[in-house]
Amino acid sequence: MLRIVLTGDTLSLAGVLSREEAGRALTDIRGRLAASAPGRMHLDLSGLERIDSAGVAMIDQLRQELQARGLEAELTRVPAQVSEALKLFSAPAAPAPTPQVRESLFYRVGDAAVKAAHTAWIMLYLIADTLYFAVVGLFNRRGIRKGEFINQSILIGVNALPIVALISFLIGFILALQSAAQLRQFGAAIYVADLIAIAMTREMGPLITAILFAGRSGSAIAAELATMGVTEETDALRSMGLNPTRYVLVPKFYAITLTMPLLTVLSIIIGIGGAMVIGYSYLGIGPKPFYQEVMTVLFFRDILTGLIKSVVFAWIIALVGAYYGFSARGGSEDVGRVTTAAVVASIFWVILADSLLGLVFYFGQGLEY
Amino acid sequence: MEREREMREIVRVRGLHAGYDEEEILHDISMTALAGDVTVILGASGCGKTTLLKHLIRLYVPSRGSIELFGREITSMDEPEFDELLQEVGVLFQNGALLNSISVAENVAIPLEQHTTLPPELIARLVHTKLRLVEMDQALDKRPAELSGGMRKRAALARAIILDPPLLFCDEPSAGLDPTTSAGLDYLLLKLRDELGMSMVIVTHVVASIKRIADRCIFMDQGEVLFSGTLKEAESSGLEKIERFFREG
Numbered sequence: 001m002l003r004i005v006l007t008g009d010t011l012s013l014a015g016v017l018s019r020e021e022a023g024r025a026l027t028d029i030r031g032r033l034a035a036s037a038p039g040r041m042h043l044d045l046s047g048l049e050r051i052d053s054a055g056v057a058m059i060d061q062l063r064q065e066l067q068a069r070g071l072e073a074e075l076t077r078v079p080a081q082v083s084e085a086l087k088l089f090s091a092p093a094a095p096a097p098t099p100q101v102r103e104s105l106f107y108r109v110g111d112a113a114v115k116a117a118h119t120a121w122i123m124l125y126l127i128a129d130t131l132y133f134a135v136v137g138l139f140n141r142r143g144i145r146k147g148e149f150i151n152q153s154i155l156i157g158v159n160a161l162p163i164v165a166l167i168s169f170l171i172g173f174i175l176a177l178q179s180a181a182q183l184r185q186f187g188a189a190i191y192v193a194d195l196i197a198i199a200m201t202r203e204m205g206p207l208i209t210a211i212l213f214a215g216r217s218g219s220a221i222a223a224e225l226a227t228m229g230v231t232e233e234t235d236a237l238r239s240m241g242l243n244p245t246r247y248v249l250v251p252k253f254y255a256i257t258l259t260m261p262l263l264t265v266l267s268i269i270i271g272i273g274g275a276m277v278i279g280y281s282y283l284g285i286g287p288k289p290f291y292q293e294v295m296t297v298l299f300f301r302d303i304l305t306g307l308i309k310s311v312v313f314a315w316i317i318a319l320v321g322a323y324y325g326f327s328a329r330g331g332s333e334d335v336g337r338v339t340t341a342a343v344v345a346s347i348f349w350v351i352l353a354d355s356l357l358g359l360v361f362y363f364g365q366g367l368e369y
Numbered sequence: 370m371e372r373e374r375e376m377r378e379i380v381r382v383r384g385l386h387a388g389y390d391e392e393e394i395l396h397d398i399s400m401t402a403l404a405g406d407v408t409v410i411l412g413a414s415g416c417g418k419t420t421l422l423k424h425l426i427r428l429y430v431p432s433r434g435s436i437e438l439f440g441r442e443i444t445s446m447d448e449p450e451f452d453e454l455l456q457e458v459g460v461l462f463q464n465g466a467l468l469n470s471i472s473v474a475e476n477v478a479i480p481l482e483q484h485t486t487l488p489p490e491l492i493a494r495l496v497h498t499k500l501r502l503v504e505m506d507q508a509l510d511k512r513p514a515e516l517s518g519g520m521r522k523r524a525a526l527a528r529a530i531i532l533d534p535p536l537l538f539c540d541e542p543s544a545g546l547d548p549t550t551s552a553g554l555d556y557l558l559l560k561l562r563d564e565l566g567m568s569m570v571i572v573t574h575v576v577a578s579i580k581r582i583a584d585r586c587i588f589m590d591q592g593e594v595l596f597s598g599t600l601k602e603a604e605s606s607g608l609e610k611i612e613r614f615f616r617e618g
Contacts, residue, residue, distance in 0.1 A: 019532065023487045052533045054487060057494040088564050094474075094497035094509070330514035331469030 003047070006032050009040065011073075014047025017055030026058050030065070038070030046077035056089035064093055123323055126245070130319060133246040134253050143242055148251035156217045156252065157259025161266070164212055168267035171208055172196055172274030180283050189283040193293035196275035201302045202309075205268035207354055210313035213260060214346035218321040221252055222342035225325025226335040234326075245322070253318050260314035261307045268306060309357055313350045320346045377403040378440070379536055379568045380425060385434030387424055394420050396592045398434070404535075407562055407569045407582045409600075412589035413614065418572040419463070421589070422540055425570065426460055427451060438536065456484050459529035461539040465521035467513040467528070473500070474509040477528045484532065499527040503557060519550035523557070530561060536568050537561070543575040555581045576615055588614070 002021040005012040011029065015021075043059070063073045078086065103111070137144055180192050225248065228234045234244040272294060279285040285293075324342035328334045380402035388394040395417050402408035410418045423429045425436060427443055436443050438458065443451060467476045477496045481487055487495070500506040503523040513521055522542060529537060542558065543551040555578050561567045573579060579586065579600070586603045588596040588611050596606055603611055 019481075019485045019487060022491060023485070026488065026491065053498060054481075054485070054491065054495055054533075057491050057498060061491055061494055084564070088502070089498050091494070091498040091501050094493040097510070330512065333470035334514075 004028055004032070010042040010044050010076075012044040012047060014049075016049055017051045017058065019052060019054035022054040022058040026062060029062060033066065033071070036069075036071055040072045040074065041066070042076045043073050044076050045082050046079065048079060048082045051082050051085045053085070053089040056085055059086070060090055060093070119323075122327075123319070126323055126326070127319055129243075129245045130249060130253055130322070133243065133250045137246065137250050137254075143246045144250055145247060149254050152251045152255035153259055155220075156213070156255045157263060160212060160216055160259075160263060163216070164209055164263050164267050165270050167212060168200075168205065168208055168270040169274040171204055172200060172271030173278060174274075175199060175204070175271075176275035176278035177282070180278055184283060189279075190285060190289070190293055192275060192279055192283060193272075193285070193290045194297040196272055197294040197298050198302065200268045200271035200275075201298060201306050203354070203358075205271060206264050206306050206309040206313060207350070208271075209260060209264045209267045209310060210317065210350045210354075211347055213256065213263075213314070214317050214343055214350060217252075217256060218317040218346040219339050219343045221249075221318060221321030222325040223335055223339045225249070225322060226328030226338045229326065229328045230331060230335060244326075249318070249322050252322075253315075256314040256318045257311060260317075261310045264306055264310035265303075268303075305357075305361055309354060312353055312357065316349045316353055317346045320349055377405070379404045379438070380408070380570055381435075381437040381440075382421075382425070383435045385421075385424065385431050385436065387420065387429060387431040387434075393432070394592050395424070395431075398592075398594055400587045400594055400597060402568060402570045403585065404568045405562070405566055406584040407558070407571060408585045408587065409579050409583040410570065410572045410587045410589060411574055411579055411583075411614070412595075414574065416589040417592040418574070418589055419540055422538055422570070422572045426455070426458065426538060456480075456532055457534050457536060459532070459534040459537040461522070461526050461529045461537065461542060463541045463544055465513065465518075465525035467521060467525055469513050472510050472512060473505065473516070473524045476513070476524065477531055479528065480531050495531065496527075499531050500524070502530075503527045518545050519547075519554065522546070522554060526554075526557070530565075530567070533565065534567070536570070539569065539571040539573075541573055542571060543573055543578045548577065551575065551578060552581065558582055 001015050002017050002025055003012075003014045004025060005014070011033070013025075017025065043063075059075075066073045075086075133143075176192050176196050179195050180189060183189050183191050183195075225234070225244075228244070228248065234248075237244045237247055276287055276290050279290045280287060321342045324338040324345065328338045378401045380400075382398055382400045385395055385398040386393060387398075398417075398421060400410075400421075410421060412418055420429065424431055425438070427436075431444060434444070438454060441454065443454065446454070467473070468479075474493075474496050477499060478492050481492045481495060485492075497506055497509065500509060503526050505520060505523045505527060508516060508520060508524065513524070516524065526542075529539075537558075539558070542554050546554065558569060558571070559582055562569060569582075571582065583600045586596070586598065586600055587594055588603060588608075590610055596603055596608060596611055598606070604615055606612070
């Protein structure tokens with residue numbers, strides 16, 4: 001317990017000045033000395049039985065505040081134990097934090113443009129490196145770990161199969177349900193099959209698979225590469241004469257290029273299957289007529305459109321994940337940051353690419369419409 | 370004499386058995402650390418030193434036995450009571466264990482912000498004081514990732530002593546440091562013992578460091594305490610394993 005007594009120009013502290021008391025004591029003393037005129041005063045510490053580092057900080061803070069008001073506080077009758085603590089813990093005030101300077105709008109726009117150009121440049125390097133090593137790796141397996149392609153194909157593709165199947169079924173089911181309610185009013189219920197077949201094959205199949213891959217595999221690629229960077233594993237590979245892009249990324253690139261179109265085909269089939277359930281249970285269209293209607297409306301070019309999209313999306317996911325993974329700096333917190341950024345950026349670029357490819361196929365009038 | 374020694378026992382372990390899953394790592398460990406001493410737990414890698422230390426701060430729960438800190442049994446203590454007790458204990462982890470997402474100053478301030486009612490200006494001053502004590506006051510605003518291994522350990526030490534704990538546990542303070550930095554950290558620990566009267570329990574296998582700082586040694590081998598006594602007694606114990614450890618370490 002700390003006792004504070006103010007007599008004339010002497011402030012006496014007695015008892016224990018510890019971290020439990022320091023905050024309250026500072027507020028108390030500030031109140032008592034609020035009206036004091038500039039001059040000298042004494043801080044009598046003779047009654048202090050014990051003081052810790054928080055107590056010393058309190059005395060330092062008090063003296064600094066008093067000095068700023070023209071009051072010179074002198075320590076008097078300091079007991080030996082208190083004197084030792086003062087010697088050990090007394091320190092000048094912590095430096096004030098540097099104020100954040102807000103740059104001008106032009107500076108910020110220019111800075112953002114330079115950073116964007118730098119990012120694009122790095123990304124171009126990464127794309128060039130990856131494509132080069134992916135092609136070279138087809139003929140020369142040196143610098144790629146044996147069995148890694150199979151391993152990555154299982155991790156990226158096979159393990160994603162259940163979730164891709166489930167989500168595709170539900171999307172096909174929901175799309176069919178929503179459109180059936182409208183189309184049956186016009187006696188056009190059978191066109192649910194046409195709608196779902198085209199939507200799943202050209203758009204939804206590739207897109208659903210890509211979004212799921214971005215969440216599963218894009219984040220995994222970014223997190224793995226970022227962790228490798230933080231723990232100096234990529235430096236270790238370089239020191240052994242191995243290129244991290246070739247050794248780590250290329251097997252993933254092969255795996256995602258192979259498995260994503262396969263899972264996209266699966267997604268399309270299961271999505272149409274989901275719609276078939278609605279056709280049979282809600283619209284009274286049997287599986288056979290539903291299948292026949294699907295086959296009349298689907299052409300090879302539709303499937304090719306979906307497959308081209310899925311390969312483009314696969315490359316976007318792998319490269320964006322790798323870009324963010326390789327860009328991680330600092331400690332473990334950066335791994336989380338780049339992983340999140342990789343997923344968000346992958347989904348954005350996939351949707352943007354989907355829109356652009358849609359326009360290309362539409363106005364190109366070649367493959368699709 | 371015995372009574373006086375018991376009064377000084379700040380850590381007391383009796384019949385401790387512990388392990389992971391089915392495997393027992395620590396077998397019937399008994400040891401004590403005395404107030405004001407630097408007690409070093411030493412032994413070869415994998416002998417259970419760090420596992421024992423983590424039991425002392427209840428990060429792991431033993432299967433049997435008793436652990437007392439400041440004369441209070443911690444194995445049966447309830448959570449709020451133990452949290453209260455932890456304010457009297459500082460822990461320096463092997464890699465510092467600073468939170469990477471915040472600055473050094475913010476790391477050091479955590480115990481003050483969470484366990485005291487001190488106003489921000491006093492917290493800032495105390496953080497500066499403790500960082501100055503470990504010669505890290507130039508790194509207030511830096512992130513842990515920007516620091517070297519030795520600097521990270523110093524900053525982590527500032528965090529461990531921010532509440533002036535009477536007892537400090539250190540896990541391998543010299544690990545990964547060059548001899549000069551390691552010696553600097555040892556002298557800093559000795560300064561804290563001498564000037565703050567802090568008791569320490571330090572896990573290490575670095576012989577040079579042990580010789581610099583140890584008042585008492587607890588030599589562990591394959592999950593058992595092989596020897597307990599002063600450094601001088603350890604060196605002249607006549608036990609082959611200990612002599613080889615000091616000779617070849």
